[in-house]
Amino acid sequence: MSAVEHTSHGLGHGAGAPPHRRGIFTRPGFVRAAWCFALFFLIGLYLVAGIRWFAGWDPVYDWNIIVLVGGLVMGPVGFLLGLGAFDYWLYYLSGRPTLAEDHSNHGAYTWKDYFKVNTDHKVIGMQYLVTTFVFFILGGLMAMLFRAELAQPGMQFMDTQTYNGLVSVHAALMIFVFMVPVFAGLANFAVPLMLGAPDMAFPRLNALSYWFLPIAGTMFLCSFLAPGGAFATGWTSYAPLASQQPFGQIFFNMGVQWAGASSILTALNFLVTIITMRAPGMTFWRMPLLVWANFTTSMLAVVATPFIAGSQFFVMFDRVLHTSFFIPKGGGYVLGYQHIFWFYSHPAVYIMILPGFGIISEIISVMSRKPIFGYRLMAISLLGILVLGFSVWAHHLFVAGMADWLRVPMMISTLLIAVPTGVKIFSWLATLWEGRIHLNTPMLFALGFISTFVIGGLSGVYLASVPIDIHASDTYFVVAHIHYVLFGGSVMTVFAGVYYWFPKMTGRMYNERLGKLHFWITFVSFNVTFFPMHWVGLVGMPRRVADYSQRFADLNLVISIASFVLGASILIFLYNVVTSWARGPIAEANPWRAMTLEWQVSSPPPVFNFDEIPQVVGGPYEYGVPGARHAILSGGTTPVEAGA
């Protein structure tokens, strides 16, 4: 914690940067990253060609393998090296002088600092958020493209390969490089501040985990350039179809590795930070629920993510090394893929919603001016979801042909997840009760979240029931369900969180009228887009089809039009965020009169967060308790005391 003692912010030149100035080709940055990428690609190329030449294999230049080794493995490592992500460790390994408390790459003083390997958790949080929103918008544009195709039956704009590719890349971008990491971005910004810590436990690792992300997203996008088109087997990418597809599939297999590695490293970082870097007095039962949520999410991510990494490696090995993990002819077990895949991908659903639960708890308590109802049960229910979350994966296999006896136990555990989830919803409602509700933009998104998430939860109960699932599985009902949970659920909480912390992140206030307009257009067009999908699915429209029966034409046209409105509504958000960031009114330190620690420092916070380590003396949501305090900070701003 000695970082706090540094008052000369960002002046510690030592490790990565020797005192003398270096040329543009040798100093860390995009120029060095570019030539390092090229160099490492060539190393990969000649490694492959050399081995093939030596072994006498034909052709020597097998471009599929060269792209895999040079472009998807070696190249990105070179890119990271050139960017400077490994500089400190390499200096250390080679015995050159390093300075443990080196802050030369910490904090943002100009906009350029956001494009560097930066060790400040607040800068990294912003890097995460901006990057993930870029992928969010690209993924949304792809959805609008295939919704245009689906507006009418028959094929209008694209062939089925393009259609399947767009559907698959849309989902891969949304899940692996938007939904999972956007929460890591928000938590990166908020969690160390909420804990009273100067930064994350491993700032350099934190920077590295962020830079994996643009690599993963770029890989998904580059698959469109592969011969035969982008990967086109859906985000679930079931074997054996995935092992037989054109080469674009490899970009998915490898993109997931980079995104997964990022997720695991960040989760480890959060766990260590939350366990070891809480301010004095910040017991586990005094942690804000956002911290609790990220604590449980991180445990899920650390345990589950290696499984999807394994599943994608196996599929890739079946193709490039001619193993037969999932090829029946070679003794492979096709359902094995689905079991391993869903052992990650079901917990991943909770990785994509639990941090959102944390955000909603913060906002509802603050905007209702009341303590969160049943704080301990709220934390325990998160742990309940964590434990149950690992015992439900096979509900994705009810029609897959797995052992019959597994279905009923998996159904019961799946249904039981509704209980801790219900506890959260009822507790939020009870927190609203008799509060002083302020209906600003974050609160609107929070309440909108509750109403849409309830629908997503209830359709989940239908899908948990095996006989109903047998009918509804692989239809548009499932598409509706997942979007009610991930858009009506998670994306709503992301918007709520971005508006809520916007003044803290940027030091400026967003435009409230535009925020509310954004909410209402999003809320209405979201429901018009996805609610009818329940119906078309139940009456017979399967998912992932480029063409469909004439009788679904009218509703699909309505869905497509609503989806364009939903897509366009992001423009209001972007306009609001960009103009407010540039010239919005200066925000106070604590515009919401919240008690948690991030609001007790200036907006935006100082580079090292707290001039002095805060002393935590009470719970984080003691609104309405006379004289109650969450923490005591000497100097700086006065902490909020509960009002009259």
Next chain:
Amino acid sequence: MRRGAIVRITLIGVAVAILATLVAVLIPWLPDPASKQMGRIEFLYWFATVISIGIFAVVIAVLLYSVFAFRAAPDDDSDGPSIHGNTNLEIAWTVVPAILVIAIGVVSAVVLSQNGQAGTNPMTIKVIGQQFTWRFEYPDSKGLKSNELVMPVDRNITFQLEAVDVIHSFWIPQMGQKQDLVPGLPTHIVVTPTRMGTFTLICTELCGLGHATMRAPVRVVSQQGFDAWIKQQQSGGGSASGAGAGKAVFTSSGCGACHTYAPAGSAGAVGPNLGNLAADAKKAHEDLAAYVKESIVDPNKVIVAGYQPNVMPGNFAQTLSAKQVDALVSFLAAGSK
């Protein structure tokens, strides 16, 4: 809690519940059931719907009431009452939902068990899925092969499902039951059709480029009608002669799912347009009839520019008789001059 609040919340809740019930009742959410199993699924669906409407109404009523009743004025800086929790309430909303979901679980398990029972003397039909066609075999009728699924009404039918290449999934929406076909792993499912008529079997597991077109016609007929159909098929009466025979093979083999061919009225876009066969044969420097036959039995030999190999099934030489292939060749050669 004041009594007025309870009355108002109840009123909002009832209004929401009525609205939700209207949405549930006025829209035909499920297809008209055509199997015994789908009838049970429909019952379960309504069971879950009643519970869901109740929960939805409670949540939305409390939410709406709170927003209207407890909204603070913009200049109101006061805090709400410091209520930290209520143990009885928390126990109640843990236990009540647990009971409700377990009830759904128990009813579901019972329905699942009933829907899995084939009863005595079930009829067996073998289903083979392959990119992007369906084939059916009737082991009880000397292994009769068909590209159309014909079933007698009110008879328990056990489908034995096999996939040749990748995973497919068997679903007739009006009959509810669905089961994946997994390469290397035989699966089965029970369906008891209760309504005569024509339906469509659709593949619901993404299986490649032609997934959306992987469909097969389904006919449920009376037992007499079924027996007659079997007899007609076994005597070979199903195949007409001449051009009609070729067209029948084209339709029953699912060629139209992927290929556009005006004489057959098909508009598939996965594979090449078969109206251009003459031009394609010229490009390959082959005789038209030989080229057409080769393209059917060995589709990877010549790939038309802009298309990919390994999309079309390579085993039509095995699944079709030589007579059928010849009929198909003459049908295709005739229409592409």
